[in-house]
Amino acid sequence: MLELADISVSIAGTPVLRRVAFRVGEGETVAFVGRNGAGKTTTLRALMGLIDYTGSIRLDGRPIDAVPAHERPGLGIGYAPEDRRLFSAFSIAENILLPARVARLSAAETKRRLDRVYAILPELAQLAERPAGSVSGGQGKMVALGRALMLGTRLVLLDEPFQGLAPVLANRYAEALRALRDADRTLSLIITESNPALLKHFAERTITIERGEIDGRAAA
Amino acid sequence: MSHIIILAVLDGIAYGSLVFLVAVGLTLVFGVMRILNVAHGSFYALGAYAAASLGLGLTALGLSPWLSYPLFVVAAAAVGVVVGGALERLLLQRIYRHEEALQLLVTFAVFMILDNAQRLIWGVQPYFYSEPLRLLGNVSVAGITYTAYQVVFLPLVAIAVLVALRLFLRHTLAGAVIVAVTEDREAATAIGVDARRVFLITFIIGTTLASLGGALAAPTTSILPGMGADMIVLSFAVAATAGLGQIEGTAVAALAIGLGRSFAVFFAPELEVLMPYLIMVLVLLVRPEGLFGKATARKI
Numbered sequence: 197m198l199e200l201a202d203i204s205v206s207i208a209g210t211p212v213l214r215r216v217a218f219r220v221g222e223g224e225t226v227a228f229v230g231r232n233g234a235g236k237t238t239t240l241r242a243l244m245g246l247i248d249y250t251g252s253i254r255l256d257g258r259p260i261d262a263v264p265a266h267e268r269p270g271l272g273i274g275y276a277p278e279d280r281r282l283f284s285a286f287s288i289a290e291n292i293l294l295p296a297r298v299a300r301l302s303a304a305e306t307k308r309r310l311d312r313v314y315a316i317l318p319e320l321a322q323l324a325e326r327p328a329g330s331v332s333g334g335q336g337k338m339v340a341l342g343r344a345l346m347l348g349t350r351l352v353l354l355d356e357p358f359q360g361l362a363p364v365l366a367n368r369y370a371e372a373l374r375a376l377r378d379a380d381r382t383l384s385l386i387i388t389e390s391n392p393a394l395l396k397h398f399a400e401r402t403i404t405i406e407r408g409e410i411d412g413r414a415a416a
Numbered sequence: 417m418s419h420i421i422i423l424a425v426l427d428g429i430a431y432g433s434l435v436f437l438v439a440v441g442l443t444l445v446f447g448v449m450r451i452l453n454v455a456h457g458s459f460y461a462l463g464a465y466a467a468a469s470l471g472l473g474l475t476a477l478g479l480s481p482w483l484s485y486p487l488f489v490v491a492a493a494a495v496g497v498v499v500g501g502a503l504e505r506l507l508l509q510r511i512y513r514h515e516e517a518l519q520l521l522v523t524f525a526v527f528m529i530l531d532n533a534q535r536l537i538w539g540v541q542p543y544f545y546s547e548p549l550r551l552l553g554n555v556s557v558a559g560i561t562y563t564a565y566q567v568v569f570l571p572l573v574a575i576a577v578l579v580a581l582r583l584f585l586r587h588t589l590a591g592a593v594i595v596a597v598t599e600d601r602e603a604a605t606a607i608g609v610d611a612r613r614v615f616l617i618t619f620i621i622g623t624t625l626a627s628l629g630g631a632l633a634a635p636t637t638s639i640l641p642g643m644g645a646d647m648i649v650l651s652f653a654v655a656a657t658a659g660l661g662q663i664e665g666t667a668v669a670a671l672a673i674g675l676g677r678s679f680a681v682f683f684a685p686e687l688e689v690l691m692p693y694l695i696m697v698l699v700l701l702v703r704p705e706g707l708f709g710k711a712t713a714r715k716i
Contacts, residue, residue, distance in 0.1 A: 281603035283594050285666040294596065295607035297589050347608065409482055 197222040203251035208295035224386040227399035235408040236388035274348020278355040280336040334365035430566035432674025433574035439654035441625030447661030457648025458530035463627030466491035468545040472532040488631040496624025504619040542638035659709020687695040
């Protein structure tokens, strides 16, 4: 489904990713683990086209390297960044719906996707009218997941979703991810995490990245 | 004495309305694109020249002078779309990733080029086109007679622009994506927003507002090469006083600076030019982020 080959990234002349390569199958959940600064976020940003890279990324066999960043969500890729990055000028509902509006989805399709989000994350329906700037960090992570799911119909990238979450909220988040997998067996997930133990009962496969390089045995 | 105060207030409102139109375009462009566009003043001058040329053309063709009002909007939009659009697409898009000093230098160079282009096209003699000022007649405010164009029409246009901008940003998809890009360009891109297109639209809106300010100023002043330089400095003062990127704050700051300047004209003429900057300095000494700006942490 997804294949990264020889992805390298340099920032201000310093190599940050070195020939990163791995595959993710349809419906597979992959834990992408490594210490802080190992290159997890950079890999996801390269996948979203948010950073210049060399190498090749293929989705369903087709190279997407020439697809500009703003068109990649249209390929069915949803992205929830590490620090939530909600739009504070909007309500929670507006944050979740904005990707659908930008993609000009039909009203029926928007409703179908929103219902799916609320089925997996029912707490978001309660928060819908709250300003995005007023929710807690944990709630913000849920909103970021909901927003990513509006366009992420093939692949969802979650960057450190458990970081900073209280244990109760972390359990709730993991529960939502399980519900998501149960609801859609074809959806692939890449979840980055600094602490591999958090994902060991959850992910089907773990890929470890260290200093911009990954362990090739786990990558296939 | 009270007559002078009323006159100063009317003057300040009229002047503040024009300054607001230019400054709100500048602050919108900065808020979204994080670029201080020194060439913004050139659009004020181009708007004035375009409006006066079209207005004089109306007169020469024997058409109704009332057409000059819609022509102001047409002139402003033409300058914003054609010159502003070309500038953003051909030049600015190449320098967004560069440091701010380079952006300032490039837009200053554009300002110089456009200033000289005005001399080439319209010459160095002043243009006058006061017909729209005469058409609306005079109004009497507490015994003071003033042109309706300046104390009624210009403030109404400024208020209409303020309300329209707010409604546009709050209730349209184009406005929502502009707000999203303003807050977080990368997060907006990750949900499918084409930030390059947003930058183009924003720049066209910003430069159209500056041109509209110039077009509306045309009947009230002599149109001369270099008129954009005064306005850009004043607009910076207004935008900085309000807090860069603050739309409603720009309206308040424009009014305050307009009033400050006009009171200086009547009560301390030697401070006329200095007054807007004195107000700015005083505000920034107390609130470095501006009256309505929010202090933000910056990575260095």
